[in-house]
Amino acid sequence: DTTVKQNPRYKLARVGKPVNLICSQTMNHDTMYWYQKKPNQAPKLLLFYYDKILNREADTFEKFQSSRPNNSFCSLYIGSAGLEYSAMYLCASSRDRPGGYAEQFFGPGTRLTVL
């Protein structure tokens, strides 16, 4: 099974409220990624886990948290949603260490709308 699953597919949140998105894969991949995708923009890497080590991008460091309780699951947590967080959130995984030539396998995305 080469699928990456994401839950929920659609999420409505209120400004100032927390949001938790879930991703899972059963390919035993070492690395899991979270991207933010807005219309007509490139996917923006938010963070990734390589095994148990979390790496967050410098410009989103304080806005997003994540946990990876086991190899298969990874969550993305927003402590206090703002309107600017409305976007598609894409989860991906890859077999090897991050970067370089590792093919990434993507989930279908969670569309977050903040009101």
Add this chain to the structure above:
Amino acid sequence: GEKVEQHESTLSVREGDSAVINCTYTDTASSYFPWYKQEAGKGLHFVIDIRSNVDRKQSQRLIVLLDKKAKRFSLHITATQPEDSAIYFCAASPPMDSNYQLIWGSGTKLIIKP
């Protein structure tokens, strides 16, 4: 840092014709250039890639060309079919030892007209 641009946001071609999607990048050290396809309602999936040690790669109807001097790479889809309709994303990555991530383009929506 690296920037990747896809100049056509939408491309429309007739079924059976060829489609060409272009990308440019800024970092001469980039060495890996994958292409991903996103069909409606689905996640991105890998279609083809090229490394900087070659300037052409083909996989069935897909051809990738890399011009390192111009810092440009392109995806050619020959004999297009309706199932080729999708958004195509290009990306670039610095050398493997940099441990840095892919830098993505903003996507080109390819429409195949009957």
